[in-house]
Amino acid sequence: MIDTSQIDSFLLLSALILISGVLAAKFSNRIGLPSLVLFILVGMIIGSDGFGVIYxxxxxxxxxxxxxxxxxxxxxxxxxxxxxxxxxxxxxxxxxxxxxxxxxxxxxxxxxxxxxxxxxxxxxxxxxxxxxxxxxxxxxxxxxxxxxxxxxxxxxxxxxxxxxxxxxxxxxxxxxxxxxxxxxxxxxxxxxxxxxxxxxxxxxxxxxxxxxxxxxxxxxxxxxxxxxxxxxxxxxxxxxxxxxxxxxxxxxxxxxxxxxxxxxxxxxxxxxxxxxxxxxxxxxxLLGLLVFPAELFTWxxxxxxxxxxxxxxxxxxxxxxxxxxxxxxxxxxxxxxxxxxxxxxxxxxxxxxxxxxxxxxxxxxxxxxxxxxxxxxxxxxxxxxxxxxxxLNLMGPKKDTPHHSIELISMGKANAEMVQFQVDSDAAIAGQKLKDVAFPQKASISAIVRNENLITPYGETEIKSGDFLYILVSSKYEKELKKALEAKR
The missing domain is CATH 1.20.1530.20 (Na+/H+ antiporter like fold)
Known part of the structure; x- marks a missing residue:
């Protein structure tokens, strides 16, 4: 019989490290502490000078x-x-x-x-x-x-x-x-x-x-x-x-x-x-494990x-x-x-x-x-x-990330792409109706997400600042589409 106890322990320890790391990253944003500090502290705590889980x-x-x-x-x-x-x-x-x-x-x-x-x-x-x-x-x-x-x-x-x-x-x-x-x-x-x-x-x-x-x-x-x-x-x-x-x-x-x-x-x-x-x-x-607090925190x-x-x-x-x-x-x-x-x-x-x-x-x-x-x-x-x-007045526009569940795909075999684009306030298309936007041929807006709500697009739909557009386009016209989307007023 092969002794698998070391492998089992390693896998269990890896799981605990990743779970601890993810939770540390989550709480780091809440308390305003860089995640790397919490990661290092986790290593120091489970190290030989801490609980002694790993030497x-x-x-x-x-x-x-x-x-x-x-x-x-x-x-x-x-x-x-x-x-x-x-x-x-x-x-x-x-x-x-x-x-x-x-x-x-x-x-x-x-x-x-x-x-x-x-x-x-x-x-x-x-x-x-x-x-x-x-x-x-x-x-x-x-x-x-x-x-x-x-x-x-x-x-x-x-x-x-x-x-x-x-x-x-x-x-x-x-x-x-x-x-x-x-x-x-x-x-x-x-x-x-x-x-x-x-x-x-x-x-x-x-x-x-x-x-x-x-x-x-x-x-x-x-x-x-x-x-x-x-x-x-x-x-x-x-x-x-x-x-x-x-x-x-x-x-x-x-x-x-x-x-x-x-x-x-x-x-x-x-x-x-x-x-x-x-x-x-x-x-x-791992770097937290490498340091020994007893040697680090000396006068x-x-x-x-x-x-x-x-x-x-x-x-x-x-x-x-x-x-x-x-x-x-x-x-x-x-x-x-x-x-x-x-x-x-x-x-x-x-x-x-x-x-x-x-x-x-x-x-x-x-x-x-x-x-x-x-x-x-x-x-x-x-x-x-x-x-x-x-x-110092060096803050830029708020970074928004969509939290909806639309799956973005790249249809390589069909030579098509699903392009995600967030509309900025100074974008040329902001305030326009879909029927008035000069999108390239073989490009179709599949969905619009606005304030976490899914909107079914049609010709009279007005594009607003902050909208997330999901556009299905032929790979051949992707550059042309992005040029139209990124145009400024």
Missing amino acids: FNDPSQAQMVGIFALVIILFEGGLQTKFSTVRSVALPSLSLATLGVLLTSGIVGAAAFLIFDITWMQALLLGAIVGSTDAAAVFAALKERNIKAKMGATLEAESGTNDPMAVFLTISFIEIILIPETSIFSLFPSFIWQMGMGLIIGVLIGKFSSIAINRIKLDSSGLYPIFSVAFALLAYGAASMIGASGFLAVYVAALVIGNSELTYRYSIFQFNEGFAWMAQIFMFI NVMFGGFLLSAVLILVARPIAVLLSTLGMGYKWNEKLFISWAGLRGAVPIILATFPIVAGVEDGEFFFNVVFFIVLTSALVQGTTISKLAKT
Whole structure:
């Protein structure tokens, strides 16, 4: 007989972790606390220093799981981002992702040298680890908040592209500490290669995957979302194999895919949203398991971590944002908000495992300090983003999500799409009757949902702001339909 008790325990534990994560996400919105904090707390509670349900102390495994989860989270975030929005903030986002990370790392590193009894290289390594904002934390914090599009796009694009600089700096300082004769200037060509090839691979795989998804005829619609995730993993793996930035390749590939005309588009998007939530839950709970509260909540870690958090939030990040966005058209209130909303999350924690795995002296101490900084950032900044945006007059239009049960489908074999569209107040079709709207041929409005009520459309039906339109259209005329829908007054 095969002993299945370990498998049974693993499956039961996985179920409890997912249930705890979903409930934590639900309550996080009610109490205004970022979900990542609750996920981490769940991990700490069930860990060895809590109830002792799970003992986990393997940084290399946590690193592997964290990288996989970040690939899924970055891919989902890129899918949801519009090219038109990213294009308008491309330059400041790239500046924040490179110069901003460099400045932040340098200032925090200088503060770490003064606060802790460590060498300059160790201090700069610590600064590099916390130098970048985190895509998982930023995407989660902005997802349900109606922040102005420009601010949201800047922060999301920055967090999606600043990992290469943080990874480059972290690995470079580890090499210099372990091999003192290494010169950091000799490593800069590697950074150029990482950024350039990561961008190229992301574009190529994004284009190829969009064509493949549309051209291939799969027997089951459920295979298309899996197909898309496979390309996300391919982008990361292909880039990493040649020493390029896998994270950048994934984000760029997702941007290309998400802004292409796709068959089974809604199935792909919905699957990846759920998969990203699952990855986020497992990743942060696992990172919570990795930390030992008895080592985290010591005077040295807490006092030094609090001082470094203050320097990071109040000094380093504002200076980096100010200098990185000079002459780029951002107002003072916008710069203040970008400074405050630069959340730290999974990426710094995962980068903090690099020194431990590499055998750097005081690596575990660095991990605990970084973990404390991430918790401080999430608690202080994450809980006040909405209030600050409202105070600075940076709130955008309310984000509405339909709660009705109409099933969106993509009829790939019939070459037809069911298009969902929410009517904004400034849309050209708002206020018009259906019979007066110049929809393309072979496009038919199947349903209108208004204030949670289903309305049967006919010629005299007036389209109102806030309506959700469900339009069946031939794939051939989908672009023409979207052009008509997105026209402004």
